[in-house]
Amino acid sequence: MKFRPNTLRSISPALGVFLGVFVLRLFVLERLTESQFLLPTGGDMHFYNEWALRILRGRWSEQTAFYGLPLYAYLLAGIYKLCGYNPFVPGFLQAGLEGGTAVLIYQLGIRVFASEETGRRGQIIGLSAAFGWAFFQPAQAYSVILMPTVWLVIVFWFVVWDIVRRRAAPPLPVCLLLGVLIGFTAMGIATILFLFPLVVAAFFLRWKAVLSSQWARLALFAVGIFLGASPAALHNYFIARDPVFLSAHGGVNFWIGNNPQANGYPRFPPGLRAGQKAMLKDSIDTAERAAGHPLKRSEVSAYWSQKARAWIKQNPGAWLQLLGIKIGNFWNAFQYDDLSIIDTLRAEGVIFPGIRFGIVAALALPGLFLTWRKFPLSRWMAAAVLLHLFSLMGVFVTERYRLAAVPGLLLFAAAGLWEFWHAGANAHYRRAVFYLGLLALSTWFVSLPQRAPSLWALESYNSGLRALQSKNLAAAEEKLDLAYAYVPKNAELNFALGNLRLAQGNKVAAKQFYLTVLQLDPRHQGSYNNLGVLAFDENRWSLAADFFAKALEEDEHNAKTLYLLAKAHFRAGDLAAARGEIAQAIKLSPTQPEFIALREEMERKVKAPPQE
Numbered sequence: 340m341k342f343r344p345n346t347l348r349s350i351s352p353a354l355g356v357f358l359g360v361f362v363l364r365l366f367v368l369e370r371l372t373e374s375q376f377l378l379p380t381g382g383d384m385h386f387y388n389e390w391a392l393r394i395l396r397g398r399w400s401e402q403t404a405f406y407g408l409p410l411y412a413y414l415l416a417g418i419y420k421l422c423g424y425n426p427f428v429p430g431f432l433q434a435g436l437e438g439g440t441a442v443l444i445y446q447l448g449i450r451v452f453a454s455e456e457t458g459r460r461g462q463i464i465g466l467s468a469a470f471g472w473a474f475f476q477p478a479q480a481y482s483v484i485l486m487p488t489v490w491l492v493i494v495f496w497f498v499v500w501d502i503v504r505r506r507a508a509p510p511l512p513v514c515l516l517l518g519v520l521i522g523f524t525a526m527g528i529a530t531i532l533f534l535f536p537l538v539v540a541a542f543f544l545r546w547k548a549v550l551s552s553q554w555a556r557l558a559l560f561a562v563g564i565f566l567g568a569s570p571a572a573l574h575n576y577f578i579a580r581d582p583v584f585l586s587a588h589g590g591v592n593f594w595i596g597n598n599p600q601a602n603g604y605p606r607f608p609p610g611l612r613a614g615q616k617a618m619l620k621d622s623i624d625t626a627e628r629a630a631g632h633p634l635k636r637s638e639v640s641a642y643w644s645q646k647a648r649a650w651i652k653q654n655p656g657a658w659l660q661l662l663g664i665k666i667g668n669f670w671n672a673f674q675y676d677d678l679s680i681i682d683t684l685r686a687e688g689v690i691f692p693g694i695r696f697g698i699v700a701a702l703a704l705p706g707l708f709l710t711w712r713k714f715p716l717s718r719w720m721a722a723a724v725l726l727h728l729f730s731l732m733g734v735f736v737t738e739r740y741r742l743a744a745v746p747g748l749l750l751f752a753a754a755g756l757w758e759f760w761h762a763g764a765n766a767h768y769r770r771a772v773f774y775l776g777l778l779a780l781s782t783w784f785v786s787l788p789q790r791a792p793s794l795w796a797l798e799s800y801n802s803g804l805r806a807l808q809s810k811n812l813a814a815a816e817e818k819l820d821l822a823y824a825y826v827p828k829n830a831e832l833n834f835a836l837g838n839l840r841l842a843q844g845n846k847v848a849a850k851q852f853y854l855t856v857l858q859l860d861p862r863h864q865g866s867y868n869n870l871g872v873l874a875f876d877e878n879r880w881s882l883a884a885d886f887f888a889k890a891l892e893e894d895e896h897n898a899k900t901l902y903l904l905a906k907a908h909f910r911a912g913d914l915a916a917a918r919g920e921i922a923q924a925i926k927l928s929p930t931q932p933e934f935i936a937l938r939e940e941m942e943r944k945v946k947a948p949p950q951e
Contacts, residue, residue: 352462356445360473361438363691368430368483370689375809376484377426382678384485386615388426391415395424400574404581404636406588406619409571410527411487430483436493437482441469443496444746450503451716452754464757468749474693475745477674477738480681488739491528494520495743498534499723502541503716508548514556518563525564526571529585530743533730535564537722545719581635590640590647591622596734597647599654601661602791603668604675605735612860620894621862668736669728669744670704672697673789676738679801686802696741700785703748705777706755717754720747796825796832804835807842815839830860837869846873864893868900871907880911898927902934909941917941 371377379385390412415429422428448465472478481488498521501509509517517538524531538560542553565572568585575583591611595601595618598608611621626642627634634642651658674681674695684690707724710717724747731740755774762770789795803818819836826832837852850873853866860866871886887904891897905920921938928934 352466353442353445356441356466356469357438359438360441360469361434363473364434364437364479364482365431367479367684367690368427368434371430371483371684372427374684374687374689376680376684376687376689379426379485380808383615384678384680387412387415387487388485389616391419392424395419400578402579404575404579404583405571405586406623406636406639407615408487408525408527408529408586408588409574410523411490414487414527415485426485429485433482433489436489437472437478440489440493440496440746441472443493443500444472444750445469447496447500447503447720447746448750448753450500451720451750452710452714452757460757460761464750464753467753467756468746471694471699471749471752472746474691475699475749476685476690476693476695477676477681477742478745479690479693480684481739481742484678484680486678486739487527488742491524491531492743492746494524495531495534495723495727496746498538499720499747502537502545502719505541505546508542508546508553508556511556511559514559515563515566518560518565519567520563522564522567522569525568526585529589530727530730530740532564533726534723537719537726540722541719579636581637583637583640587636587640588619588622590643591618592734594643594647596665597658597661598650599657601735602794603661603664603736604794605677605737606793612863617864662732665732665736666728667787669731669741670700670785671787671789672700672785673794674738675736675794675797676801678739679805681738682798682802683805686805696738696745697785699745699748699752701778701782702752702755704751704781704784705774706751706753706758708777709758709774710751710754714754717751720750723747792825793829796822796829799825800829800832800835803839807835807839810842812839812842816843828859830856830863833859834863834865837866841869841873846876849873862893864890864897867893868903871903875903875907875910878910880907883907884911884913896927898924898931898934901927902931902937906937909937909944914941914944918945 379388386407390407390409394413394416418428418432419425445462445465445468448463448468449461451461452464453461478489478492498517501517521531521534521538539557542557542560546553548556571585572583575581575587581587595605595607595611596603600606600608607618610625611618622643623634623636623639626639629642630638668675672695674697676682681690685692707717707721711721724744727741727744734740755778759771759774762768762774799818799822803815803822806812806815806818816839819832819839822829822832823836833852833856837849837856840846840849840852850870853870853873856863856866867886867890871883871890874880874883874886884904884907887900887907890900891904894900901920901924905917905924908914908917908920918938918941921934921941925931925934925938
């Protein structure tokens with residue numbers, strides 16, 4: 340078979356875009372492997388990784404409805420099963436997906452903005468937007484860490500591209516497969532379901548076919564969504580015996596996004612700790628305490644949803660104001676990275692210098708306005724961006740949550756710059772001035788300052804925490820002290836300062852910070868645990884045991900804390916209690932050498948003859 344030169348020329352730019360972005364992401368991944376951040380130690384990355392490892396150990400189901408979307412954890416488990424435990428492999432696959440996303444951006448630019456009089460316009464806009472994606476810093480960071488974000492982005496924009504490229508309605512099997520793709524992806528990130536109205540609109544406004552056949556296609560598409568999501572639903576209905584479609588954690592997310600203290604970002608209300616694992620545990624414990632008995636996961640979700648709906652019903656004005664704040668947060672240049680990963684990887688030289696959301700949003704808004712009438716296909720991209728924005732209004736805005744909108748915004752930004760250049764080159768000065776006016780207005784809008792002290796403290800706190808983890812105590816002290824100046828009454832910040840003082844050898848100051856934490860959050864497991872360690876070092880065995888027991892009230896399956904409690908009981912002379920605690924610790928972690936050594940020491944104590 341011979342390839343015609345025209346065919347090769349049409350393929351080469353797309354292949355170049357893929358390889359360019361793929362190689363850049365591989366450079367980032369290679370830098371990540373040389374840093375201390377490849378293996379996750381906390382946050383959502385650790386949550387998914389730990390879940391995947393539990394699946395590998397045979398705990399493929401907790402016998403309760405999923406409390407967290409399951410797809411990515413099972414995907415990681417499958418990768419680890421085939422390739423061994425190595426987070427490099429998921430990062431490599433995600434680098435390939437990033438190349439695919441860049442190709443979709445390029446192809447959308449050609450489809451949406453090409454025209455007969457300026458045939459190269461679409462290609463230039465597509466290439467410019469793909470280049471922006473290559474160096475968009477949040478995309479660089481999330482492409483290589485253990486998070487499902489990049490999987491959502493490529494599926495999201497594949498669906499939009501499929502809508503734009505077709506003029507005729509797809510065959511019935513394709514409608515089914517498109518639904519399966521969206522439903523299957525929803526098991527990883529449920530916001531993909533907000534593309535449903537866009538596809539429905541495409542059936543009746545974009546794809547030409549006989550009306551009666553369109554209803555059949557729409558029905559197959561809907562069936563495909565349920566088939567794609569069916570593994571999660573079947574698990575919840577038949578194994579957990581709980582009527583949950585995907586995951587039961589939506590209720591607590593709804594409450595975090597809609598409560599009296601909500602600020603449009605994931606600000607945790609009283610009773611819920613930050614961090615995926617701690618937050619989910621607190622949400623279950625709080626709901627069960629309120630009910631007075633154990634609850635199914637669907638009942639836990641209903642508890643939090645009812646609280647949120649009650650607050651909205653009682654405070655409609657405040658809720659509408661909160662929606663306005665969330666819309667502003669979505670477009671704002673302020674970067675709320677709840678995983679603390681973007682600036683960390685930038686500071687460590689893992690990701691390349693590049694652009695952030697603020698500059699993209701400022702350029703995209705005038706581009707969207709100018710291209711809405713001139714390029715009708717751009718309306719599908721605009722609708723996709725707005726639907727994604729709408730999907731966040733029920734919860735909150737973070738940098739990773741709004742990342743799925745960025746490919747479309749990059750295309751609008753590039754199109755707006757093209758319109759400005761074209762207007763200037765052809766002496767259409769009124770249009771050029773109009774663009775500059777829109778740009779000034781959008782720049783003002785996205786640059787509105789965030790005034791809450793806790794938001795300004797966030798970056799310093801996260802940077803200080805990373806510096807503490809990497810043993811850079813001087814940098815940690817500088818950053819954490821700055822954050823403390825903003826929010827001295829934050830429990831997690833006081834805990835971090837206690838850990839810093841402990842690392843500096845100042846145990847008295849560390850103890851004071853931990854006690855302050857317990858005044859602010861009486862259920863703080865880490866403070867109880869660390870106070871127990873300090874009491875143990877002072878040979879105050881009974882006090883240490885009390886602290887460890889309080890820590891276990893918050894996480895009764897923590898093998899390390901069980902080991903420490905056993906050790907404290909052993910040193911205090913309570914051999915029976917010590918043997919019971921170490922037996923539980925070894926049951927949870929049977930290969931831990933220090934656990935086994937302590938048990939053997941206890942057995943020798945039992946067998947030793949009594950001293951006269």
